Structure formats: structure tokens, C-alpha cells
Amino acid sequence: MSGRLVLLGTKGGPAIRPGGPWPTSTLLELGGRRIVIDCGLGVTRGLTDAGLSLKALDLVFVTHLHSDHALELGPLIHTAWTAGLATPVKVFGPVGLNRYWQGFLQSLEFDIETRIDDEGRPDLRQMVEIAEFGEGIVMGDGELEVRALRVDHPPVTECFALRFDCGGISVVVSADTAFFPPLAEFSRGADVLVHEAMLQAGVERLVARTGNGARLREHLMASHSLAEEAGTIAARAGVGRLVLNHLIPADDVEIGEADWIEAVRKTWSGPLTIGRDGHVLSVGGIQGGNREDRHETGNTQERNA
Template sequence: MRFELTTLGTGAALPARGRYPTAQLLNVGERLYLIDCGEGTQERLRTVGANFNRISRVLISHLHGDHYLGLMGLISSMHLMGRRTELHVYGPPELGDIVHMQLKASGTWLRYPLHLHHTRPESGAEVFTDDRVQVTALALKHRIPCTGFVFREHPRPRPLLRDQVHRIPHFQRNAVKAGEDLHLEDGTVVPNAELTQDPPAQRAYAYCSDTAYDPGLVQYLRGVDLLYHEATFTEQLSARARET
């Protein structure tokens, strides 16, 4: 199953030639999650060939413009493209006010259900769980409330050994894939280890943007396969910043 990150934009608050404000697209088993949505995100989605209507959830870390000003355009484009499937958007409470105000001001009635969810900048708090991933929050140190996100894949079923499949009745196969032993009609118990092999390791991605240094985050980031993190120098390191 795919677990693939596409970086759509890595720019900071000011425009930069050849770079776009923050946005990322995570593909987990052909389900798309958009992380932040700065200006120009739609253009970048077009460039990488992503289908707008396959984006199931959008997560906004905080309400600085370079992280969310592309959202209303994307919501509108999905409407114009005839989207019918629901869209879930996660972000600070004020984001809902902004979206509703924009829709009201433009006289727009969306063709699809739009669900706005408030995130809590509390490390370890669950943001959502679906059949692909569990997403938890990271409380980041920024000038305004800011939330990072950790995506963790659910455990996958244990693959059945080909030469053992014939021993397992169809109605017990899901249980065996879930790790249970096989119980036969004559009372025999066949250990799961004789019937299955270990599944691929669970994968995890952490989005840790716009934050001052915080060692308290380490416990929530440990073990992830990929970490995207803030790399801005503080004023105390301005000389080092110029060197690099």
C-alpha cells in the first residue's frame, strides 16, 4: 500500500521565485490528505497530477496566511468541478468562521457536504482516525496557536502463508489474519505463527512546522519514518544563518 508524501510548497511568508507557500499531499493507499494550503496550492496540485476530488481531508496547522490562504479557492474549485463526496477540514476554531463568512459573502451553496472540525493544540490528542491512519496533534511553539500532525498507519493484516491457506476455513481467515490462533473442530489449536507471516511495518509521518525548539516534542516524534520540521534560525543564531 502506498505511503507517499509530495511536497507542494516549502516557502515562507514572503513570495519567492520558484517556490510556493506551505502545502503537502500525503497519499495513503490512494486516499489523499492535504496538509496546509497556502496560495498556489491548486496550481501545484495540477502540476503533480493530483485529482482534487480525491482529497478526503484537509489539515490546517494555523492561521498565518502562507498556510491557509489557498483553502477557499480549493473549496470553491471542488464545488465547480461537481464534487459530491464530503470533505473534512481540520484547523483552529476561527477557521470555521472564515470559511462560513467567505461562503456567505460570495452567495455560495456547496454541492458537497463540508465538515469543519476544531483542532486542539495538545500533543498526543487525536485529530481523527479513519480506515487508513490515525492522526494525532503536536502542540507547537508559535506566536499563535499552531498544531503539527503525526500520521500513523494502522496495523495491516498478517499475510497467510500460501502453503497453509488450505488448512484455514474461509470463515476463520479474517480472525487468523488479525493474529488469532486457528481452532479446529477436533479441538486442535494451530498457533498463528504456523499460518501467517509478519505484516509490513507500520509507517508514520510527522509534520512539525512553525515552532520554536521544543525538546518536549521528541516523545511524540520518536520512531516516525519521515519528519518534516521547522529549520528557521533564531535571532541569536543570525550569524550562523548567514553562513549557511
Template structure:
């Protein structure tokens, strides 16, 4: 298995539009493990398009419980189950993740019970382990280590950046966050930093399309990072590559990759990738 990062969904926010990208999800192949990071709408299809059989699913990390990061957690596991999943899936998420899963099971109880009785499938409830985590080291297996850092994403308290180390590589995922200086120390020396990003000039079009005006703008500015902020974190951390992800806006044709590159140029001169759905990056 080649060590690589695949961006499955690169859009910030839960809305989807014709021809546009999907909300947040990623697949990291590292140290012999296939690690799903966040489960926004479209994650199941995105994984299949990489060539992964969903019945191989076994390790998932959720950064926080906004819908664009967790909406398809239950459907992903259920779809894997209908594909032939017969082993335990470990899901690591912040406080409340267990409620998301048990609520999903309750909502699909008729279908699950019918398939168990009619198709001879194992009990889906017995195939999932939920581990609710906080700051610090949250996973270790062989040389694979996952650490969590609480970031600043009001009004969400339990939102965590993740640092995943293995096979002599280190990747850091910012999750959703306002500019957060401690993230630079957390990401120090990372080979890849995947950081959320907004374009200031793109906020007006988002507000117009979404329709809740001043309140939405207030949330975006208070809870997220502009591309220039991500670039400054990357420079302070001395990372090998900056990947802009969870893009806001991600589906406005008025803004191109050139706009994103211009937004970081004053603060970051290293390798830069602008996220797009399906993009695969080798962990070299």
C-alpha cells in the same frame, strides 16, 4: 495508490517572488487516502500538477491560521467544486477554522449562488465539514490515525504538530514552532520528520527585503527553529529521515542546498532532504 509525500509549497512566510517557491502545503498519500496538509497560496495548482483531480479532494488538515498555511483553503475547495466535487470534504483545523470557511463563503456568496442557480451545482456550504481540534488523537479511520501536539509558535496559541500513522508508516509534521523539546518524544521513531527550518545567516536579507526590520527579526527568532534545532530534534527522536521544509529563506539565490546541509551537519548524520516545490518522497 502509492504511499508518498509530495511537498507542494516549501517557503516559510506568505510573500511570493518571481521564480520562487510557494508557501506551505503538502499532499500525503497514505492508507488509501489523499491528505492535504496546509493550504498556503498555490496549493490548488500544486495538487493539479501532481495529477490529482481536485474533485477527489476530501480530507484536509490545517496546522494553524497564519495566512501562509490557510490562505487558499476556501479557494481550493471552491475550485474543487467548480471541477465537479459532489461529496463532503472534511477540514480539520484549530479553533477559528470555521470562521475562515464561513467568511470565505460570505465573500463569494454572489458567485456561489449564481453557479448553483445557473449551472445546477450542489450547495457548496453543504459539502464541507469543519472539525476544530485540540491536542490528542483527532482522526481515526481503519489503520489511519492522526494526532496533534500543541507547539510553541508565539503569538499563535493554537498551532499543532501532526503525527500521521498508517500502512505501518509514521510521518510527523512540526508545523511552525520555536525549538520545542516535547516534539522529539512526539516524533519518536517516525519514518519521516518534516520540520521547519531557518538559516541564521539568511535573516539579514529577509529583513532588508521585507522592510519591518527589528520587529520581523524578533518574531522569526522567537517563533521559528533554525536548521540546527530541527536536526537536534530529529536525532533525539531517532527518525528515519529529516525533511527540512517551510524554509526561511527559501528564495534567496545567495543560499543553496549546501548551506542547509552544512547547517545540520553537526547534529544530524542520517538521510536528509531539503524541501523544494513538487518534490515527491516515497513512504517506504
């Protein structure tokens, strides 16, 4: 069995800037299931650009309710519905997710009821199942099993790393977290670990550009992981590949891929991907070996060298 991981949005934080990357969202295709992980702004366009028919929307997981992970959840499902979605969608997330969904439905009540009456669409309110979860097994459906681990992302307490196991393939998504040693055991032996990452030098420039610099620095350092800390988790877990995602900062012109590689190589010598919007990674089958990613010119499909 093999699968596909598509990084739809790779930026940490909710702001967007001209020509810059989009906030966090990921597509994982495993065992015939289409799994959307987090729904930051831009997820709907990212999915269509990745070739996914919105009518085939299947499973959605939200790691926590910060806006850069959940803002476009409602619009994604509504847009899929207007595109012809006719099958149920199951959405998993932390406590508070159902309140978000009910609020979204209320805000679009006029549009939903009008389209049902005028266009003969099925009732969107009956098509979505919301499942709030905590730690442990989130779902088991055929070959696919999903487990959750509460991570350290103050002040948010309901924030969860997710592990997807299907047909002998394992993919772990860290969610937003400070350095959290239990994540290494949770990720043990996974084919791919997608882990958030931050660069210290970039943080200082980011803080200097904002009007609440001291508070922002305090939050970032308490709630997020430096790139070398992500490498430590990957090394302790013995994963097949580390993918850096939710990059902070992701849109600093003074920071390039080489800077991320230099930081993470202090602690991780294995296969490495520095996230960028639209990047496609094959999971399962032949592994990439202990080498840097190589990319075809003009193509986001990774080649395992």
C-alpha cells in the same frame, strides 16, 4: 504499504517573488487517503501539477491560521467544487477555522448560489465539514490515525504539529515552531519528519531587506527553528528521514542546498531532504539509507540510493 509525500510549497512566509517558491502546502497519500496539509497560496495549482484530481479532494488539515498556511483553503475547495467535486470534504484545523470558512462562504455567496441554480451543482455549503481540534487524537478512521501536539509559535497559541499513522507508516509535520523538545517524543520512530527550518545568515539578509527589520528578527528568532535545531529534534526522535520545509529564507540567491545541508549536519547524520516545490518522496517500504538524497535529472521523483 507505501505512500507518497509531495512538497507543494516550501517557502516560509506569505510573500512570493518572481521565479521563487510558493508558501507552505503538502500532499500526503497514505492508505488510499489523499491528505492536504496546509493551504498556502499556490496549493491548488500544486495539487493539479502533482496529478491529483481535485474531484478526489478528501481530507484537509490546517496546522494554524497564519496566511501562508490557510490563505487558499477556501479557493481550493471552491475550485474543486467547480471541477466536479461531488463527495464530502472534511477539514480539520484549530479554533477559528469555522469562522474563516463561514466568512469565505459569505464572500462567495453570489457565485455559489448562481452556480447551484444555473449549473445544477450540489450545494457547496452542505459538502464541507469543519472540525476544530486541540491536542490529542484528531481523527481515527480505519487504519489512519491523526494526532496533534501544540507547539511553540508565538504569538499564535493555536498551532499544532500533526502525526499521521497508517498501516505501520508514520509521518510527522512540525508546523511552525521554535525549538520545541517535546516534539521529539511526539515524533518518536516516525518514518519521516517534515520540520520547518531557518538559516541564521539568511535571516540577517532578509531582515536587512525589510522596513521593519528589528521586529521581524525578533519574531523569527522567537517563533521558528534553525536548521540545526530541526536536526536535533530528528536525532532525538530517531526518525527515518528528516525533510526540511517552510524554509526561511527560501528565495535568497546567496543560499543553496549545500548551505542547508552544512547547517543540519551539525546535529543530524541520517537521511535528509532539503525541500523544494514539487519534490516527491516515497514513504514506507525500502528506506533511503544514511545518505544524501539523489534526484533524477529533470524529474522531481526521489531515488533511494
